[in-house]
Amino acid sequence: MAAPALSPRRPVVLAGRIIAFLGVVHLVVTLAFNLHRLPAWLTLELWFPANGLRELPPDVGAFWLTIGSFGLPLLLLGLLIAWLGRRDVTPPAFAAWALGAWGTLLALLFEPSPAILLWLPAALLLVAARRRA
Numbered sequence: 001m002a003a004p005a006l007s008p009r010r011p012v013v014l015a016g017r018i019i020a021f022l023g024v025v026h027l028v029v030t031l032a033f034n035l036h037r038l039p040a041w042l043t044l045e046l047w048f049p050a051n052g053l054r055e056l057p058p059d060v061g062a063f064w065l066t067i068g069s070f071g072l073p074l075l076l077l078g079l080l081i082a083w084l085g086r087r088d089v090t091p092p093a094f095a096a097w098a099l100g101a102w103g104t105l106l107a108l109l110f111e112p113s114p115a116i117l118l119w120l121p122a123a124l125l126l127v128a129a130r131r132r133a
Helices: 010-042 058-065 071-086 093-109 114-132
Strands: none
Touching (some): 010 058, 010 071, 010 114, 071 114, 093 114
């Protein structure tokens, strides 16, 4: 008896879930380390820092590391990809290559960084795109 074929949409849904998970982890971890800065964010102290954007005060830097970071867009991208996968739509291969390249660049410029893990969903998306072709 032959094993059942793997659904072509499964790698896409899994890739989306991994991407969303990485976005959530980024937001949760960075917010956990920066909750003490929240009062400054709520009093508009982030607006027009004294030295401009060249020398960020810690409160502004913490904002860009947390809520202003790639975490939320990464979460939304992951949810979108999973949604597409459940509808049997495979994102184009260039999206997977761009995701992997972005993760590589992030990992090269900022270590320690789990950004290199973006190659895992990128590889799943490349496999799915190849199966579709």
